[in-house]
Amino acid sequence: MRIEEFKNEIKKILQDKNLAIALSRAISSYRINRAKIMDKFPNTYKLVEEVRRIKEDSVERIQELVETATENMVENGIDVHFAKDAEEGRKIAYKLLSDCNCIVKAKSMTCEEIRLREFLESKGIEVWETDLGEFIVQMLNDKPMHIITPAIHLPRETIVKALNDKMDCVKASNNIQEIVKAVKSYLRNKFFEADAGISGANVVAAETGSMIIIENEGNARLATGLPEKHVAIIGVEKIVPTLSDAIKVAEVTWRFAGYAVPSYLNIISSPSKTGDIEKIIVKGAHGPKDLHVVFLDNGRIKASQDEYLKEALLCLRCGSCMYECPIYQKLSGHWGGEVYTGGIGIAWTAITGGDVSMAFLCLLCSRCAEVCPMKIDSSKILRELRKKILYKK
Amino acid sequence: MTSVKIELQALRIIEKNFYRSGNPLGIKTKSPAEILGISRNECRTILYTGQSYQLMPYVLRILSIIDKFGKLEKLANLFSNLNFSKLIIPKMENRFYSAIRGAANALKNAKIDFGVLLNEPYDGSLYYDLGMDHIVDENEKIIRSEFEKNKVERIITISPHSCYMLKKVYSLDVEVIHIYELISNIKCNKKAVIHDPCILARKLGIVTQLRIFNAVEPENTGKNTLCCGGPIEILFPQLSLQIAKSRGNELISAGLNKIATACPVCLMNFLRAGFDARDILSFFSGDANED
Numbered sequence A: 001m002r003i004e005e006f007k008n009e010i011k012k013i014l015q016d017k018n019l020a021i022a023l024s025r026a027i028s029s030y031r032i033n034r035a036k037i038m039d040k041f042p043n044t045y046k047l048v049e050e051v052r053r054i055k056e057d058s059v060e061r062i063q064e065l066v067e068t069a070t071e072n073m074v075e076n077g078i079d080v081h082f083a084k085d086a087e088e089g090r091k092i093a094y095k096l097l098s099d100c101n102c103i104v105k106a107k108s109m110t111c112e113e114i115r116l117r118e119f120l121e122s123k124g125i126e127v128w129e130t131d132l133g134e135f136i137v138q139m140l141n142d143k144p145m146h147i148i149t150p151a152i153h154l155p156r157e158t159i160v161k162a163l164n165d166k167m168d169c170v171k172a173s174n175n176i177q178e179i180v181k182a183v184k185s186y187l188r189n190k191f192f193e194a195d196a197g198i199s200g201a202n203v204v205a206a207e208t209g210s211m212i213i214i215e216n217e218g219n220a221r222l223a224t225g226l227p228e229k230h231v232a233i234i235g236v237e238k239i240v241p242t243l244s245d246a247i248k249v250a251e252v253t254w255r256f257a258g259y260a261v262p263s264y265l266n267i268i269s270s271p272s273k274t275g276d277i278e279k280i281i282v283k284g285a286h287g288p289k290d291l292h293v294v295f296l297d298n299g300r301i302k303a304s305q306d307e308y309l310k311e312a313l314l315c316l317r318c319g320s321c322m323y324e325c326p327i328y329q330k331l332s333g334h335w336g337g338e339v340y341t342g343g344i345g346i347a348w349t350a351i352t353g354g355d356v357s358m359a360f361l362c363l364l365c366s367r368c369a370e371v372c373p374m375k376i377d378s379s380k381i382l383r384e385l386r387k388k389i390l391y392k393k
Numbered sequence B: 001m002t003s004v005k006i007e008l009q010a011l012r013i014i015e016k017n018f019y020r021s022g023n024p025l026g027i028k029t030k031s032p033a034e035i036l037g038i039s040r041n042e043c044r045t046i047l048y049t050g051q052s053y054q055l056m057p058y059v060l061r062i063l064s065i066i067d068k069f070g071k072l073e074k075l076a077n078l079f080s081n082l083n084f085s086k087l088i089i090p091k092m093e094n095r096f097y098s099a100i101r102g103a104a105n106a107l108k109n110a111k112i113d114f115g116v117l118l119n120e121p122y123d124g125s126l127y128y129d130l131g132m133d134h135i136v137d138e139n140e141k142i143i144r145s146e147f148e149k150n151k152v153e154r155i156i157t158i159s160p161h162s163c164y165m166l167k168k169v170y171s172l173d174v175e176v177i178h179i180y181e182l183i184s185n186i187k188c189n190k191k192a193v194i195h196d197p198c199i200l201a202r203k204l205g206i207v208t209q210l211r212i213f214n215a216v217e218p219e220n221t222g223k224n225t226l227c228c229g230g231p232i233e234i235l236f237p238q239l240s241l242q243i244a245k246s247r248g249n250e251l252i253s254a255g256l257n258k259i260a261t262a263c264p265v266c267l268m269n270f271l272r273a274g275f276d277a278r279d280i281l282s283f284f285s286g287d288a289n290e291d
Helices: A002-014 A017-040 A044-060 A062-075 A086-097 A109-113 A116-122 A132-139 A156-166 A176-193 A219-225 A243-256 A328-334 A342-352 A357-361 A367-371 A378-390 B003-021 B032-036 B052-069 B072-081 B093-109 B125-129 B133-149 B160-169 B198-203 B237-252 B264-272 B280-284
Strands: A079-083 A102-105 A126-129 A196-199 A203-205 A210-215 A229-235 A264-268 A290-296 B045-048 B154-157 B175-178 B191-195 B214-216 B258-261 B276-279
Touching: A002 A328, A002 B237, A017 A044, A017 A156, A017 A243, A017 A328, A044 A062, A044 A243, A062 A079, A062 A290, A079 A086, A086 A116, A086 A196, A086 A229, A086 A290, A102 A176, A102 A219, A109 A116, A109 A229, A116 A126, A126 A132, A132 A156, A132 A176, A156 A176, A176 A219, A196 A219, A203 A243, A210 A219, A210 A243, A219 A229, A219 A264, A328 A342, A328 B237, A342 A367, A342 A378, A357 A378, A367 A378, A367 B198, B003 B125, B003 B133, B032 B093, B045 B093, B052 B093, B052 B237, B052 B264, B093 B264, B093 B276, B093 B280, B125 B133, B125 B160, B133 B160, B154 B160, B160 B175, B160 B198, B191 B237, B237 B258, B237 B264, B258 B264, B258 B280, B264 B276, B276 B280
Parallel strands: A079 A290, A102 A126, A102 A196, A196 A229, A229 A290, B045 B154, B154 B175, B191 B214, B191 B258, B258 B276
Antiparallel strands: A203 A210, A210 A264
16 A cells, blocks of 8 residues: 555654645745636636536546547548556557657646556657656656646755756756746757657637647647657547537646646647649648547546446546645655546546555645635545445455 | 554444443443433423434543554554543543533423433444444434334424434434524524534534524634535544644634534534533523533
8 A cells, every 4th residue: 555655654754844845835825816817707607607517517427538539630631549447548649659769848747647658658668758847757757746746846946956966958047037048949959950849738628529638838739749659649538529618628727737728729620731733732741641549448438327326527627626635745756556646636546547545645634625716625525436446355 | 564453443433332331432321311410301302412412521531642642553542442431531521511411401491392212222323434323223223212102293302313313314214403493592692703513504404593692703604614524433533633723713713702503513623623602502501601
């Protein structure tokens, strides 16, 4: 049991002053931003009710939506694959990417879930995380500690020191703007050198076969638009019926993640193409010629039949529950599953497979449900997981 | 890897203690009848403490020892092998008992007749939280039998945990009402920063009813309250203490050092973290030292 080892770690984590500083800065910024945004867009609270209904309906029809999305994506010229578990996901991805020397990757928890970067690296392929937080985590050989803010546990001072050690061409200062500039300069050529880009997706519209990727940095836009090939690894719970549903889901996601509106909203429905010469459609104009989607099950379809776990499938991955969880506020992503952090992360670990003994840390205070746009009460799920552990179900 | 067994052992001890004494600590607690000086019960309406306020002074003492010596392991052995109540002297028990006395006075002021069970069973909340449902089922039988024996028709709870168990977990054929739903018209002018207990605010929807005193509102209040850290005090005492310190500091940053709450677990954890905390019900106890 991971919790048994973890218990000894708690003292150390609680004494980590850098962690406390980083968390307090991030949580305070998040709260200020979110309060401002919700004041400006009070209609978001109404929209969440509709989005909850959309997501509930989608989880109920999960297999049907996979089929519809697949059908429409294929019609759009996308190669669609289905992976029943993490191993199959890695195998499919490797088959698609084995001819690549260099890959640029946008932030994706689904890729984390199947350990895709590490797997491709083990096959000798160079893979670069291009989201700043993920890049920092990669440079430090660390774990993403938050689904939206992977480097939430690191104050700027630690980041600068680590980046200066790793990137000898860059001498960043403690000024955050300087850090961003340094990483931008470091990664710039990687985008042009890359043979492929990897991404996840925040939501998929079955009816049009479109995936939506929300981002602020512009890295996902480059990673999915510059290389000749784009491979998207997407959990099947991300599929909703229509494009209009998908936009609503996306809007609630970015609002609760703490953004009034994201810098970029990428909607990708087919490989890059042009019909400018004689109206003959040719693939791969400026963007990727090859576009692959790998739909990943990895326990999701089974969970859609489970009274408690199906609630976790409604999660939009906005991360608000983590900022507001008293345990997370002390331990950051040390609390949760191996990949997915926080209380909801333990529920997701139960879905995707892994040690869920950290369920015993939950306070059952339901603060997560209060701040979650989908009103997911992780404490209810975690109490059930405690029962499963105790009764070895 | 030695701590592997500790947690499971702690759970096993908690289980064993139920069969020994009916509660997780394996001790005999004072009944509300003893605390209130009531010798018999002839009322169909019962003031039910669920033993929660009585167990917490022992938990507070145990945690003080853990805080001092840092090891749960040895204490866990004591739980299982010795008659614990004879060794552990409850800490600040009057601060908890004054809540029970205050509850009785507040009900009298509200002209509500009530009795108490002379043999009051534990509410089962810790077993429920830990997912030990076989004990929850056993405990429900004990509670049902005690209620039937005493022809109880209406229960007034004072602990949020008891209220949640009786209202939402057990299927009992009695009316369950939380005390603040009955005494919200009574006011007192005592001033303190209010800490809403999570269960009361979020799971039972009791928020405005608590504001029967001069309550100073902190950050994160009402349904948006932050947990005191108490529910994990036995399994993760250090983490629980740090959460109590953070929340306690947030409370007193509202401008007053005096904290008032409405839950024995919150009260225990704030006291453990060194804050000047009391239960709101204590304001009605008539005990100047405890309000």
